[in-house]
Amino acid sequence: MKPSVFFELVEIKAKTASVFPFLMGTLYSYYHWHSINLLELLLFFLAMFLFNMAVDINDNYWDYKNATGVESFRRETNVIGVNHLNIHMIGWIDFSFTLISAIIGLFIVYRTGLPLLYMGLFSYAVGFLYAGGPKPINRGPFGEFFAGFTMGFVIYLIAIYTNVFNSPEAILDFKFYGDALLSSLLTFFAISNLLLANNIADEQEDKDLGRKTIVYYLGKGNSMFILKSLYILGFFALICSIIIGLLPKTMLIVLLITPIVYKNTKAFVKNPIKKKTFPMIIKNLFLITLTEVVTFFIGVLIHF
Secondary structure, three states: OOHHHHHHHOOHHHOHHHHHHHHHHHHHHHHHHOOOOHHHHHHHHHHHHHHHHHHHHHHHHHHHHHOOOOHHHHHHOOHHHHOOOOHHHHHHHHHHHHHHHHHHHHHHHHHHOHHHHHHHHHHHHHHHHOOOOOOOHHHOOOHHHHHHHHHHHHHHHHHHHHHHOOOOOOOOOHHHHHHHHHHHHHHHHHHHHHHHHHHHHOHHHHHHOOOOOHHHHHHHHHHHHHHHHHHHHHHHHHHHHHHOOOOOHHHHHHHHHHHHHHHHHHHHHHOOOOOOOHHHHHHHHHHHHHHHHHHHHHHHHHHO
């Protein structure tokens, strides 16, 4: 398998959706508790990255397997069919990546405690059921929520926990989890919007493949309204997080990108085509998460 094909199979371009929440969680834990556990953090990054690739391989695998009645999708769209990859080999690669990441994850659980086990089990369940199982999540109306929640919040939360599990100052109570959720909402919603925009652009293809996403139930118009609303709510959550001290004031700089996010979103909503305007939503996610990480890092330096 050529490296370019492998990178397409694991959707390497979308890995910012997991790497940036990881970095945000690390910065958050240092900003509030000055706590970094380097070994556990690096092991978590490795496990997370391997499993993220496994999930994307799994998505492509099951999309290929389930498209039995739509040969054009297999031949012209799915990376496995387009590149004539051995489906059994793909299954073994997926299994290997998942197994290695699970072993690393269990070792981290041994070192940090049961809360990580529960968060990890949830993540693995969503990762497998997103495209696999009798009723895959990505073929129904909740794919956007589970993708955004798991990648935008749970990865962020695990990164925080991995750094503060042995800190006496970090109390894992309702406030701890609530604060983490509020401060992650912009990332959460930006990732959800990536999936929502993808489903808006793929409305007809999803119908042909028998997928009943949220766009199927709400229609394009209402789905686009949700897309725009989630960006607004995300930026509002960012402002609230800064006001109450969860995030540093330097992150107000993130608001400077709102005209670009608005412009990109407007272009997509006006003409939602996968190859032409969907990349605008990808740019939104990259721009939002990159700006969050950079301005958070500056805030940590100033705070230090």
